Amino acid sequence: MTDYKQKLNDLLLMCAKQDASDLHIAVGRHPTLRIDGALVPLTKELILTPQDAEGLVLALLTESQKGELALKKQVDFSYSYEDKARFRVNTYYQRGYMAAALRLIPAQIRTIEELKLPPILHDFANLSQGFVLVVGPAGHGKSTTLAAVLDEVNHNRTEHIVTIEDPIEYIFVQDKSIVSQREVRTDAMDFSQALRSLLRQDPDVVMIGEMRDTESIATALTAAETGHLVLSTLHTNSASQTIDRIIDSFPAEQQSQIASQLAATLVGIVSERLIPRIEGGRVPTCEIMIANPAIRNLIRERKTYQIDLVIETNAQEGMITLNRSLADLVRRREISLENAELYSLNPSELRILLEK
Numbered sequence: 001m002t003d004y005k006q007k008l009n010d011l012l013l014m015c016a017k018q019d020a021s022d023l024h025i026a027v028g029r030h031p032t033l034r035i036d037g038a039l040v041p042l043t044k045e046l047i048l049t050p051q052d053a054e055g056l057v058l059a060l061l062t063e064s065q066k067g068e069l070a071l072k073k074q075v076d077f078s079y080s081y082e083d084k085a086r087f088r089v090n091t092y093y094q095r096g097y098m099a100a101a102l103r104l105i106p107a108q109i110r111t112i113e114e115l116k117l118p119p120i121l122h123d124f125a126n127l128s129q130g131f132v133l134v135v136g137p138a139g140h141g142k143s144t145t146l147a148a149v150l151d152e153v154n155h156n157r158t159e160h161i162v163t164i165e166d167p168i169e170y171i172f173v174q175d176k177s178i179v180s181q182r183e184v185r186t187d188a189m190d191f192s193q194a195l196r197s198l199l200r201q202d203p204d205v206v207m208i209g210e211m212r213d214t215e216s217i218a219t220a221l222t223a224a225e226t227g228h229l230v231l232s233t234l235h236t237n238s239a240s241q242t243i244d245r246i247i248d249s250f251p252a253e254q255q256s257q258i259a260s261q262l263a264a265t266l267v268g269i270v271s272e273r274l275i276p277r278i279e280g281g282r283v284p285t286c287e288i289m290i291a292n293p294a295i296r297n298l299i300r301e302r303k304t305y306q307i308d309l310v311i312e313t314n315a316q317e318g319m320i321t322l323n324r325s326l327a328d329l330v331r332r333r334e335i336s337l338e339n340a341e342l343y344s345l346n347p348s349e350l351r352i353l354l355e356k
Helices: 004-017 050-060 064-070 122-126 141-156 192-199 216-226 239-248 251-267 293-300 304-312 322-331 335-341 347-355
Strands: 022-025 032-035 038-041 074-081 085-094 095-105 130-136 158-167 178-183 205-208 229-234 266-276 282-290
Touching: 004 022, 004 074, 004 085, 022 050, 022 130, 032 335, 050 064, 050 085, 050 095, 064 074, 074 229, 085 130, 122 141, 130 141, 130 216, 130 239, 130 251, 141 158, 141 205, 141 229, 158 192, 158 266, 178 216, 192 216, 205 216, 216 229, 216 251, 229 239, 239 251, 239 266, 251 266, 251 293, 266 322, 266 335, 282 304, 282 322, 293 304, 322 335, 322 347, 335 347
Parallel strands: 130 229, 130 266, 158 178, 158 205, 205 229
Antiparallel strands: 022 032, 022 095, 032 038, 074 085, 085 095, 266 282
């Protein structure tokens, strides 16, 4: 009989040792790692049978999580392998079989400099109130960036930081700040209950792991309006798309009020991608939007299509377009032109920039 717990531990250790970002368990495939953005099958391991996949998935779960998986067909949680590695896990069914995706969470929270992020992010860590968003596709470093900003607050200021996460990813070691990390289903019944009680916990800084619906967006805006620094993430591709997504998620009769709230509270949006480096590993590229009076006006008037131009023409304020960030990395020979074009939202404009 296979010892699935031991087999699982071996795979988790391999994931950590090879500096992979993810481990995938799926029927009909070798266990597979994601390294520098590319999927790498572990061909020395056997192709997983339905029994193998189920054994590995069940080895991850507590009894209550097994019940939840049977009922809801998917479960999110965090999983620690001894003191060696920590993972954010989603177990689910596909074609009737159990499967899992495990994201490795580094033990150390890296600084803004170590992550090679734009220095303007230090300004966000010094804010006493306002709304800051980190956006981009899944797996492109949003949570890592937020953790770096929050940990800077933790080390430099005496604040009460409250996070609502599903599940908790980075573990903060409390320094000058009190850090209360709340995990959905472990520390709160559900996401909406955690949000409703948020402002009763006397926070100074709030981190909502992901804005997933109108309730979480409305709570974030209210918290920012009432004198808190609020940080969150959203799966969008650019600053202008983020603003549209937030406003459009509300009913038509509420949209002008939400646009006004957003214009009043928004401080900045960081749109991030992790691009494969020529020398190996990945490097972040960012679009940075700072909510200056021109941007606030465009949000209120619902003219988000003009935001890209404001970002382009206000580099002196710390703003940068995604294409300028990509072009800079190509010129420094950190990334290839092919990869830059692949991640650009406007490749023809990128080529013009590089010809200058």
